Amino acid sequence: MLATAQTFTLDGISARPVRVEVDVHRGLPAFSVVGLPDAAVREARERVRAALVNCGFEFPLRRIVANLAPASLRKAGPGLDLAISVALLTASGQLELERGSIAMVGELALDGSVRPVPGVLAIAEAARERDCEAIVVPAENGAEAALVKGLEVICLESLAQVAELAAGEWMPPRPRPMSLDRRAGEALPDLADLRGQRHLRYALEVAAAGGHSMLMVGPPGAGKSLAASRLPSILPPLAMEEALEVARIASVCGRLGGEGVSGRPFRSPHHSISPAGLVGGGNPPGPGEATRAHCGVLFLDELCEFRRDTLEALRAPLENGWVAVARAGTWRQLPCRFMLVAASNPCPCGRGESDPECSCAPLAVQRYQARLSGALADRIDVLAAIRQPSAEEIGGPAGESSAAVRERVIAARERQESRLGTGRSNAEMTAAEVRECALEEKAATLLAESYARRRLSGRAHDRVLRLARTVADLAGSETIGHEQIAQALQLRRRDSE
């Protein structure tokens, strides 16, 4: 007898429909799974067999073929277990699910309990798009699936409940949608922890206000990592759309806990990361750190220690806001609009050349710093030079809190959105939009003078204008004044000659 069940498999950060067809007929007892299953799917046979028996069902000793359609799509992960076993039960006449358009996803334990799987949010969204009425998910994933409106969510704790469900003996509880805390989250570490460091605070505020990428240079222990980790707390809250996207990516990566999304993501990959790890890769292509940092902050500590090809791989994604990962036969576009924050020591020993203790050879320092002006650095707008805070500053009063800074950042972003359109920031201004920025006369003179003295390249000229626009937005000014150009000139990343 033949039976089918609807399920989904993850592909990048979205889900693709898979129809499970199970045929049970006479022959030598065998159980085969066809249709490009990966190792985890193939092993589903053993889990399904044990789960069925341990839940009191009968495992038919006949020839069983499970086909996963479409046959050309590679199926990955253990999420197909539930659908295979339900189709098998139906095909062997042990179960009769009346409802037609019901999707199911979940991994089975040997005792028949249903284990959570990654990517349920994306799967539930795909199910709604395919006009499924309901989706059966593992109980732990219920809150996540409930985020999708217009889809009934059935939470399953054990395979045995399927029979009760089919018989109408059991009314599954309705899960509450998880909270999407779109506010920056009071739980995040607060900027008040950063004591002293006024310049760094100021640079952080400007970078956050305009979405500018930023490079911090300073000795170890001066507070670079601390400052970077506080950045999400001063960024404006996520829009509903963004929050869903963040949740979807977290879910695919298996990082979406029961408590939901709290604020913008902060990712800090180690410098030994590979290009595929950073921008995404594998076959089928999965998201990398850049995608995980979508709508949040990607922090590259020890920028000079990263492999050159890894950093090069980040260039196009930074420009486009998405990354295209191509593997043999497949091509995926993954979103990655993040704020790049990088940190570096000023020289290999970390003390800085002006420190008498610095033992680095001048050539080694030059070679080290040359990496700071590589291709990726071209995309970095703000430079913050950091020094060790003094004893008084460390022991001094706490700095301004994140909430206060965030208010100013939000106001500046609102001004940008009213000028550029929803969701856009100054850092993303095109060359034409940069030219449209209104400059006061004195400001134009200062910029022209700096440019003429060859202290600025053409690209740096536009970078200064973008930064100055952000500084003006923070100050609540419609036009860019002398003061704002001066501040932008000081904040900008320097080019080497």
Added chain:
Amino acid sequence: MSAPNACLDCLRRARLLAHLAPYIEKIASAAPGSRSPELLRLSNEDLAAAAAPQIAAQVLGEVGAAPERRLRADLLAARCWACCWHDPAFPPGLYDAADAPWALIGRGDPGLLGRLEPQETVTIVGARRASAYGREMARELARELAAAGLLVISGLAFGVDACAHRGALDADTTVAVLGCGADIAYPASHRSLWRRICERGLVLSELPPGTGAWRWTFPARNRIMAALAGMTVVVEAAQRSGSLITADLAADLGRDLGAVPGPVNSRASAGTNDLLAGGACLIRDGQDVLDAMLGPGVRRAERVGADLDARLREVLAVLERGAETSDAISAALDLDGAEAASALATLEALGYVSCSLVGVYSRTLLSAPAI
């Protein structure tokens, strides 16, 4: 001024040097530590016989038969021109050297040849592995001297040389003397600097276009740099540094010799401190160079910058006391980040301070006007 010119003999001499370069290399490397090769003062025949006795006749024959049209076409193709010592435009300083090149191949503005009078020209050399101090001093010194009307010569090498060129280009123009053909950017990573000098200054070499660099060509170009300038200033040099060769050559020619002092415990400055101990002029800024070359007080270096208000003076004073990052400045003066940023940017635009790649500020030699 008419275009510079070179006679056929001198062009052939340059071509001969290029032909013999590998053989001269062998002799020069057999006697390490030597200064510019003694061979260069020999006549064509003696040079060929000394450098490559076996093939001397053949090389001389080949070079002697090189058609003039070809030699000149090669120059044109490399966008170069030549000036030989028979030409009135030939830099007069070179006549003082017994082993002066017969011809200079140039790329860039030939009009600058007229400015290559020794009393108006200064050569700045120093370590390739220069410290931040050495690079900053080279740049500042060159900027000041160029602004005061002197022509700054250097060798396009890493470190001090490149910074001297950049500083001079900031204010005016500069001359680079290369140890390879003038159409070759060496070292290659200085290509953009080389291009800027070709556009706005002058690149010189005694070798024909297309000739690569050899070890012996660097001390050889040092003798040209030393002879061209009225004064040679060594910015930073360790003991046994190549820049000391240039200093020796300059002293032998009776040119002025100056050195920028460095910390006495720094090995990178041991060579320059030795020069000072041996009687070289102490160079602290451009004014010291001008005083040594032209006589005390004859010409003032352009050293006073634009007027500063009280706030900017305060910031400048803090910088002079040793604060280096904008953070340190805002802490010292209790300014907020934005105020410190705009003060520093203004000072940088006015030329009082410069900022490194990693955001460390340093004071330039420009002094503020008296209140």
